[in-house]
Amino acid sequence: MKHRIAFRAAAAGSAVASAAMIASLVAGGAASASRSVAASKSHALKSGQTMYFIPKDTLNPYEVIADAGGKTALTAIGDTQVVSSGTADTAAAQEPSIQTAIETGAAGIVIAGNDPQALCPELQQAMAKGIAVVTFDSDTNCRDLFINQANTAQIGESEVQILGKEMHYTGQFAILSAESTATNQNAWIKYMKIELRKPLYKHMQLVKIYYGNDNAADSLQDTESMLQAYPNLKGIISPTTVGISSAAQYLAHSKYKGKVVLTGLGLPSQMKAYVDDGTVTEFELWNPSDLGYLAGYAVAAIASGEITGKAGQSFTAGKLGKYTIINAAGGPQIVLGKPFVFDKANVGQFNF
Numbered sequence: 506m507k508h509r510i511a512f513r514a515a516a517a518g519s520a521v522a523s524a525a526m527i528a529s530l531v532a533g534g535a536a537s538a539s540r541s542v543a544a545s546k547s548h549a550l551k552s553g554q555t556m557y558f559i560p561k562d563t564l565n566p567y568e569v570i571a572d573a574g575g576k577t578a579l580t581a582i583g584d585t586q587v588v589s590s591g592t593a594d595t596a597a598a599q600e601p602s603i604q605t606a607i608e609t610g611a612a613g614i615v616i617a618g619n620d621p622q623a624l625c626p627e628l629q630q631a632m633a634k635g636i637a638v639v640t641f642d643s644d645t646n647c648r649d650l651f652i653n654q655a656n657t658a659q660i661g662e663s664e665v666q667i668l669g670k671e672m673h674y675t676g677q678f679a680i681l682s683a684e685s686t687a688t689n690q691n692a693w694i695k696y697m698k699i700e701l702r703k704p705l706y707k708h709m710q711l712v713k714i715y716y717g718n719d720n721a722a723d724s725l726q727d728t729e730s731m732l733q734a735y736p737n738l739k740g741i742i743s744p745t746t747v748g749i750s751s752a753a754q755y756l757a758h759s760k761y762k763g764k765v766v767l768t769g770l771g772l773p774s775q776m777k778a779y780v781d782d783g784t785v786t787e788f789e790l791w792n793p794s795d796l797g798y799l800a801g802y803a804v805a806a807i808a809s810g811e812i813t814g815k816a817g818q819s820f821t822a823g824k825l826g827k828y829t830i831i832n833a834a835g836g837p838q839i840v841l842g843k844p845f846v847f848d849k850a851n852v853g854q855f856n857f
Contacts, residue, residue, distance in 0.1 A: 550582050550806060551805070551809040552583025552584060553583060553585075554585070554808055554809075555586075555609070555612055556586055556587070556613040556614070556615060556801070556805070557587050557588075557605070557613070557614045558587070558588045559588075559590045559615065560572055560588065560590050560617050561594045561599075561642070562590055562592050562593060563588065563589075563590050564592055565719055567746040567793050568642075570794050571617075571641070571642065571797035571800075573794060573797065574792075574794035574797030575801040576801070577794070577797075577798055578799075578801030578802050578823055579805065582801070584612075584805055586801070587611070589602035593718075594619050594684045594687070594720075596620035596624050596686075597623075598619070599624060603616070603627040603631060606631060607627075607630060607634055613638070613804035614631055615804050616628070617642040618644060618687075619686065620645075620686045621646045624647070632647070637649055639800055639807065639814075641797070642654060642796065643688045643689040644688045644838075646835070648836070650814035651835060651838040652800045652841065653833075653841065654689075654791045654793075654841050655791050655842060655844045657689075659844065660744070661694065661696025661744075662696055663789060664744060664768060664770075664789065665706065666700070667788075668766060668768050669709060671766040675708040676708070676709060676739030677709075677710045678711060678712070678740035678741060679711070679715060679731045679735065679740075679742075680714045680715065680743070681727055681743040681745070681748040683747070683748060684716060690744055690745065698711070712738070713731065715731055717743075717747065719748070721750075724743075724748045725754065727748075728752045729755060732761060732765070739766060740765060740767070741765060741767045741768075742768055743767070743769035743771075744769050744770045745769065746772050749767065749771040749788060750772070750775040750779075752767055754779075757778075757779055757784040762783070762784055766786070767785050767788075768788050769788055769789070770789055770844075771788045772790065772857060773790070773853075774855075774857060776788055780849050787846055788846075790847070791844055792857060795825060798822065798824075798825065799825055802820065806820040812830070814830065814837050816830050816831055
């Protein structure tokens with residue numbers, strides 16, 4: 506089912522991630538208690554604070570756009586953004602950035618976790634120092650608040666619904682994921698499997714999950730490998746912008762073009778050519794700039810004492826309006842909105 510929602514405009518110039526953009530871009534009891542006291546009063550957002558944005562890696566175009574959205578929000582508030590992470594999608598690559606945020610006295614951290622648990626010692630240390638910790642895109646087991654890009658179940662279900670329709674509900678398919686420890690990827694895949702239990706999909710078979718680690722070369726290799734291993738493969742779901750663009754690149758120049766269905770989560774700027782040439786019919790995403798923008802306002806609200814991250818609390822996120830925190834399986838979270846379906850009729854209308 507297509508969700509026709511109107512995206513807000515993406516940050517100017519963020520459609521393509523250039524090297525210049527990339528270059529520019531528990532133990533917390535006492536701290537939590539002090540934030541709770543502060544949040545019981547009405548506070549305006551403080552200005553002059555420094556917030557660390559720690560993406561999965563600094564080279565992923567999706568992450569660059571999300572970070573740019575965060576900068577737009579923090580600039581409007583009067584805060585400073587520091588983007589810092591490694592170039593590999595691992596917890597080890599993110600840990601030094603968390604330590605730097607702690608050592609330099611940052612007011613907040615916004616992080617897309619590469620592992621739900623491995624980052625917790627550093628993040629708990631940050632929270633114990635009174636640093637607001639907000640996760641976005643990919644959650645961790647330790648934080649004040651998670652900014653969810655869309656309803657987790659809805660993403661997983663809709664990916665299978667699109668693929669099933671295009672495969673005529675029969676045949677083998679594979680999943681091309683990011684890193685095997687990514688919280689968001691694993692949660693979406695869980696709901697894909699639940700959707701597949703419905704009688705409608707009884708003639709569809711998930712043969713294997715591949716992990717391209719959000720690396721273009723690895724994802725290309727995995728696409729080639731799955732097609733060689735399963736010569737009757739009829740479809741691929743890739744719930745990662747790097748994976749789907751890499752798989753589309755491979756299919757577009759192979760004998761499988763038009764024979765193997767590909768869908769997933771992609772950037773319209775990267776996927777337009779593959780939609781126009783018939784390699785891909787439909788794919789989904791949300792506006793990553795808005796995701797980062799919402800995370801920026803959320804971390805500023807916690808760091809300013811306006812909220813603590815408790816379910817039921819509300820705050821206003823600039824142009825996006827008012828959001829209310831809800832309870833979820835992993836803890837308090839905010840949902841940005843529904844995923845949007847891109848196709849040939851609309852993909853050219855979006856510039857991110």
